[in-house]
Amino acid sequence: PKGGVKIIHKFVEIRRGGQVYSVFIDYLDVRMAAEGRVETSFVLRKSGPPYEVYSKKTSAEVRGSVVRLEPPDLEGYPDDHIGNDPAHVIARCPYYAWRQPTDEILWIFRLVKGLNEVILHTETQVVGQSWPVGAPVKQVFYWEQLRQFKGYSFEFYYVISSSFTRARAIDLNESLRRILTIS
Known part of the structure; x- marks a missing residue:
């Protein structure tokens, strides 16, 4: 929300075509996006041509505010x-x-x-x-x-x-x- 950018790379090995694969994002990274926005995309790397297939970017506004850490x-x-x-x-x-x-x-x-x-x-x-x-x-x-x-x-x-x-x-x-x- 303050204009910062954080890039997160996650890798998933695809073992079977046609199956859905999920990628989990760490909680701290999700907290950082509160009141801001996120963009997601992926690159499919294949063993034959075309070797890399790029997806479209999807973006979303993250609603809600950051919950502050509890006091000691x-x-x-x-x-x-x-x-x-x-x-x-x-x-x-x-x-x-x-x-x-x-x-x-x-x-x-x-x-x-x-x-x-x-x-x-x-x-x-x-x-x-x-x-x-x-x-x-x-x-x-x-x-x-x-x-x-x-x-x-x-x-x-x-x-x-x-x-x-x-x-x-x-x-x-x-x-x-x-x-x-x-x-």
Whole structure:
């Protein structure tokens, strides 16, 4: 929708003529097309002349909007208020079926104190192989990392960088923000 172009090549070996073959497109690529349009075509490669037969292009408008990624949450703090100076808190990034072990999660704590004063704490985590299907990705943050936010309301969110796509957009990669307070 913002004018970007992503080209996806998929190959299907045809074993029997006259049979329908389907090609599946990854979920992240479908999300990128929301509010935009897609074009599809194929090239039939044959062993005899003509060696390549090109199809007509078909295009479609993709309706609906991108569903933003869910905000992270903290184990044991359902009301988004952290008190009593805990030794650590455990953050959870929800499970996504398209998640890959090579994906990176950038955890961000952000506080805008004034016009030119921003307090920021970021940490990068590779998802890895240890998270089973259906389980959220967890990250531990220690009190030393959170102490600077004590007494304030601040934003907590994550950005996922996937190996599926190089596209970067707030709607695609960044989660909704959760407002936390530490007293």
